[in-house]
Amino acid sequence: MTLLSSESVSQVTREIWAALLAGDGRPDLVPGQLPGSEIVATADISGEWNGTVCLSCSALAARHATAAMFAISDDELTSNDIVDAIGELVNVVGGNIKSMVPGPSVLSLPRVSEGTDAALPQHLELAQEVRFAWMEEPVVVSIWTTTAFTP
Amino acid sequence: MRALVVDDSRAMRSILSRILAKAGADEIWEAGDGREAIARIESSGSPDLVLVDWNMPVMNGLDFIVALRRNTDWRRVTIVMVTTENAQSQVVRALAAGAHEYLIKPFDECALLEKLDLLGLYSPEQAGRSALALNSQGHI
Numbered sequence: 599m600t601l602l603s604s605e606s607v608s609q610v611t612r613e614i615w616a617a618l619l620a621g622d623g624r625p626d627l628v629p630g631q632l633p634g635s636e637i638v639a640t641a642d643i644s645g646e647w648n649g650t651v652c653l654s655c656s657a658l659a660a661r662h663a664t665a666a667m668f669a670i671s672d673d674e675l676t677s678n679d680i681v682d683a684i685g686e687l688v689n690v691v692g693g694n695i696k697s698m699v700p701g702p703s704v705l706s707l708p709r710v711s712e713g714t715d716a717a718l719p720q721h722l723e724l725a726q727e728v729r730f731a732w733m734e735e736p737v738v739v740s741i742w743t744t745t746a747f748t749p
Numbered sequence: 750m751r752a753l754v755v756d757d758s759r760a761m762r763s764i765l766s767r768i769l770a771k772a773g774a775d776e777i778w779e780a781g782d783g784r785e786a787i788a789r790i791e792s793s794g795s796p797d798l799v800l801v802d803w804n805m806p807v808m809n810g811l812d813f814i815v816a817l818r819r820n821t822d823w824r825r826v827t828i829v830m831v832t833t834e835n836a837q838s839q840v841v842r843a844l845a846a847g848a849h850e851y852l853i854k855p856f857d858e859c860a861l862l863e864k865l866d867l868l869g870l871y872s873p874e875q876a877g878r879s880a881l882a883l884n885s886q887g888h889i
Binding site: 613614616617618620664667668669679682683685686689690692693694696697701702705707 | 757758763764767804806832833834835836854855856857
């Protein structure tokens with residue numbers, strides 16, 4: 599099993615969901631294959647290992663996550679709230695992925711793209727991807743690197 | 750207890766502030782980076798507790814702790830670093846700079862309350878009594 603196995607990425611993502619988004623009857627993150635990623639958030643890892651951690655999800659999943667983090671109802675949300683919350687989620691995912699790859703390295707501040715033209719990292723190689731379903735909406739965590747990851 | 754939450758994410762500040770409210774904090778201030786936090790302390794006085802993230806724009810959490818500890822008026826502030834930085838070397842740096850405790854994201858409510866309990870800033874028994882008092886007054 600490599601350090602960036604699908605199991606380890608899945609486990610850390612599920613732990614983050616459980617810690618930050620649990621409660622009020624919201625379900626756990628489960629494996630799933632659902633189409634549609636309208637929000638893409640990325641954070642770069644730079645140093646001994648270089649790559650990008652990407653969290654993508656549907657607009658509705660992003661709204662649910664944001665509402666949970668701010669503890670407010672969906673209809674009170676602003677687009678700034680969504681950018682902030684999804685940016686923090688990729689920051690936490692990225693920080694935990696950083697601990698799984700060779701260091702030392704630093705994690706960039708997150709970037710969040712909204713809309714159907716939200717772009718996944720270009721010119722990078724996909725090292726790992728794990729797909730989930732949450733509240734019947736798609737959530738995908740992918741890790742991209744400049745070279746194939748061989749620990 | 751007066752608490753200051755320093756994190757560039759408003760969503761994370763919201764999560765931390767809700768836990769501090771449950772812990773019985775009387776006043777909870779928020780700042781989006783270290784410089785804003787310093788300005789808040791200069792204008793409003795010293796809090797009892799600071800929860801501070803590491804990676805933030807403008808002034809990061811480590812620089813904030815160093816700045817806070819340089820001022821003798823603020824040396825009694827209890828500091829908990831709340832961050833995704835989980836390398837042992839980073840924990841050592843934060844504690845050496847003046848943080849009292851270190852909490853790695855993601856964390857759950859119990860983990861933060863346990864840290865506050867260790868620091869003498871939260872008592873589960875007291876929280877239970879407060880909840881009972883509220884119940885008896887019909888506020889819940």
